[in-house]
Amino acid sequence: MRIAAQAVLYAAFVAVIGYFSTSPAYVHLAPGEAVVKLSLSHAGERKEPCRTRSEAELAKLAPNMRSPTVCTRERVPVRIVVAIDGTTIFDVVAQPTGLAKDGASTVYRRLTVAAGRHRIRAELADAPGGRMTYSATTEVDLAPGRLLVIDFAPEAGGFVFRS
Amino acid sequence: MRAALAASLDACEAAFDRAFGQAGNPWRHLGSLAFLLVVVTTATGIVVYAVYDTSVGGAYRSVRAMSAGPPAGLALARSVHRYASDALVLTMIAHLAREWLRGHAAGFRWFSWLSGVPLVALVYASGIGGYWLPFDRLAQLSLTATTEWLDALPLFGEPLARNFVSPASVPDRLLSLLVFLHIGIPLALLAFIGVHLLRLTRPRSFPPATIAAATCAALVVLALMHPARALAEADFGSEPMTVAFDWPYLFIHALQYRTSPQLLWAAAGAAGLVLAVLPWIERTPHAPAACVDLANCNGCGRCFADCPYAAITLVARSDGRHLPRQAEVDPRRCASCGICAGACPSSTPFRSGSDLATGIDLPQAPIRALRASLDRALETLAPRPAIVVFGCASGVEVASVREPGTAPIELVCIAMLPPSFVEYALRAGADGVMVSGCREGDCAYRLGHEILRARLEGSREPRLRARVSRARVRTFWGARADARSLSAAVAAFRRDLAASPRAAGPSMPPKRREALDA
Numbered sequence: 093m094r095i096a097a098q099a100v101l102y103a104a105f106v107a108v109i110g111y112f113s114t115s116p117a118y119v120h121l122a123p124g125e126a127v128v129k130l131s132l133s134h135a136g137e138r139k140e141p142c143r144t145r146s147e148a149e150l151a152k153l154a155p156n157m158r159s160p161t162v163c164t165r166e167r168v169p170v171r172i173v174v175a176i177d178g179t180t181i182f183d184v185v186a187q188p189t190g191l192a193k194d195g196a197s198t199v200y201r202r203l204t205v206a207a208g209r210h211r212i213r214a215e216l217a218d219a220p221g222g223r224m225t226y227s228a229t230t231e232v233d234l235a236p237g238r239l240l241v242i243d244f245a246p247e248a249g250g251f252v253f254r255s
Numbered sequence: 256m257r258a259a260l261a262a263s264l265d266a267c268e269a270a271f272d273r274a275f276g277q278a279g280n281p282w283r284h285l286g287s288l289a290f291l292l293v294v295v296t297t298a299t300g301i302v303v304y305a306v307y308d309t310s311v312g313g314a315y316r317s318v319r320a321m322s323a324g325p326p327a328g329l330a331l332a333r334s335v336h337r338y339a340s341d342a343l344v345l346t347m348i349a350h351l352a353r354e355w356l357r358g359h360a361a362g363f364r365w366f367s368w369l370s371g372v373p374l375v376a377l378v379y380a381s382g383i384g385g386y387w388l389p390f391d392r393l394a395q396l397s398l399t400a401t402t403e404w405l406d407a408l409p410l411f412g413e414p415l416a417r418n419f420v421s422p423a424s425v426p427d428r429l430l431s432l433l434v435f436l437h438i439g440i441p442l443a444l445l446a447f448i449g450v451h452l453l454r455l456t457r458p459r460s461f462p463p464a465t466i467a468a469a470t471c472a473a474l475v476v477l478a479l480m481h482p483a484r485a486l487a488e489a490d491f492g493s494e495p496m497t498v499a500f501d502w503p504y505l506f507i508h509a510l511q512y513r514t515s516p517q518l519l520w521a522a523a524g525a526a527g528l529v530l531a532v533l534p535w536i537e538r539t540p541h542a543p544a545a546c547v548d549l550a551n552c553n554g555c556g557r558c559f560a561d562c563p564y565a566a567i568t569l570v571a572r573s574d575g576r577h578l579p580r581q582a583e584v585d586p587r588r589c590a591s592c593g594i595c596a597g598a599c600p601s602s603t604p605f606r607s608g609s610d611l612a613t614g615i616d617l618p619q620a621p622i623r624a625l626r627a628s629l630d631r632a633l634e635t636l637a638p639r640p641a642i643v644v645f646g647c648a649s650g651v652e653v654a655s656v657r658e659p660g661t662a663p664i665e666l667v668c669i670a671m672l673p674p675s676f677v678e679y680a681l682r683a684g685a686d687g688v689m690v691s692g693c694r695e696g697d698c699a700y701r702l703g704h705e706i707l708r709a710r711l712e713g714s715r716e717p718r719l720r721a722r723v724s725r726a727r728v729r730t731f732w733g734a735r736a737d738a739r740s741l742s743a744a745v746a747a748f749r750r751d752l753a754a755s756p757r758a759a760g761p762s763m764p765p766k767r768r769e770a771l772d773a
Binding site for chain 2 (some may be wrong): 094097098101102103105106107109110112113114115116117118119120121122123125126127129130131133144160190195196198199200202210236237238239254
């Protein structure tokens with residue numbers, strides 16, 4: 093009798109483990125949903141433009157220190173605005189990384205959207221004054237569960253949309 | 256609320272006692288059971304690692320091949336690895352809750368409690384890291400969720416989650432790093448378990464063999480009946496929609512996506528902080544620590560051997576006597592249980608001095624007070640057969656058995672009772688002595704009844720002398736709720752004693768007799 097009771101209790105213990113190790117299933121995305129991720133790393137322009145040293149300034153420097161231009165290290169924050177079907181979904185100001193604020197600005201945002209056809213517009217400002225220096229528009233057809241990644245590669249002309 | 260939960264736990268343990276017996280009740284071995292599960296997880300993990308491919312392209316294939324193999328082969332090892340780690344979480348949480356309900360979070364136990372808090376984080380870090388290695392859809396979800404969670408803190412210049420936004424962004428040697436973490440964090444876990452046990456003497460690392468065997472067998476049966484399956488391969492170009500989820504570990508990802516990474520950090524931080532400061536929130540009055548009386552201490556080391564919390568050390572003699580060592584008590588570690596006083600050879604009531612002093616004693620419950628209580632009780636103990644009941648303050652309330660012919664005497668811990676007191680009670684007129692302690696395996700001071708039982712059986716110093724009739728000594732192990740059972744045990748003992756009356760009367764040594772008469 094005691095052995096049977098022990099068997100029942102051990103069975104109940106492992107049954108709980110067995111069930112909750114896989115069940116209930118976790119619904120990460122509902123049917124009809126897709127995901128947009130804004131993921132980029134980009135260095136803004138210098139906060140102040142580089143200045144050319146005068147001949148007199150250069151003459152005062154040691155010969156090995158005579159760099160013709162002087163640049164401050166700090167960069168401007170990068171602002172990114174993303175709109176989907178005319179509605180802004182991301183409006184992010186990313187500060188430059190590093191103690192001297194001279195590193196790249198990085199952004200990672202995730203948003204669940206309804207699957208289907210969407211018009212995406214992305215803009216980026218990386219210069220002093222906050223003027224939008226890059227913009228791009230695309231149309232995507234996101235199937236349920238699909239992922240649209242909005243990246244930025246200035247060498248490729250600006251925004252990159254991957255789905 | 257807490258009292259109600261504690262009462263429910265008592266009732267639950269009592270029900271398990273009926274199925275498993277007191278000594279084999281898994282509730283009393285949750286800590287050692289958790290360690291067993293760490294060992295099982297480690298052993299099966301080593302087997303699985305032997306065939307695991309650490310490349311991004313090969314990891315999934317190797318795990319899938321494992322799962323597709325014979326059920327009793329590597330698939331079994333992988334499934335047991337999975338289920339043992341799940342069982343570890345449940346056992347650890349039950350252990351933590353039980354210790355809190357028993358009031359073991361504060362006082363002299365603060366170190367054991369506090370050093371257990373990082374173990375919770377390490378178990379979770381080890382377990383969640385394990386879900387990344389199959390590199391399936393669940394691994395993808397968990398990796399993404401974990402990195403998004405870490406990115407919520409301003410720790411990294413570049414968000415870690417950017418590594419998982421497309422198939423091309425996943426570093427090829429990623430899994431080598433993840434394997435390194437999945438080996439390194441469990442090693443840290445093992446190291447912290449060592450710290451967790453630092454202040455325990457003779458920690459029981461493993462549960463009794465019956466519990467260990469039954470637990471392992473149950474896990475194997477589960478693994479054979481419900482093997483861990485390989486899900487679809489990770490695809491970082493899309494999001495997992497619905498996945499079979501391991502809730503004991505991964506519920507935090509669900510919580511994160513239902514709320515936010517910041518809120519999850521706040522919840523985890525608050526939970527960790529509350530657990531860490533609990534010993535100071537639940538500040539309990541600290542009873543005075545045991546004191547050493549060098550005049551009566553010969554440095555024999557029995558108290559050192561019996562102290563369950565390593566509060567006693569043997570140090571060089573400081574009083575000039577020609578003895579090599581003396582006992583020294585660390586008051587911060589002392590539980591004030593009195594087990595040391597019960598171990599001291601000077602704690603014998605047969606000594607003729609009216610002021611009984613012993614080598615190590617509790618200021619609030621000295622051995623001389625115990626002898627005085629016993630003497631008073633014996634003076635008026637009638638009718639025959641008369642029984643003295645020594646009881647533990649954490650077990651059944653022995654005052655509940657007070658009646659004519661029964662003298663209850665309470666001690667802080669039952670192992671505070673020197674066996675010579677049993678002989679003394681019998682020689683001074685008692686017909687029987689009953690010793691009542693906590694339920695087996697449930698001593699409030701860990702080793703109390705294990706030590707006392709060994710002393711009564713004669714296998715541990717100080718021993719109950721062989722000439723004491725064992726028919727006149729009985730033990731009872733029970734919790735607060737077992738008062739009726741103790742009464743019944745006393746009544747049965749009385750009947751047995753009545754059936755075999757003593758041949759001779761009291762036989763107190765003359766000097767002690769004179770002292771009592773005086």
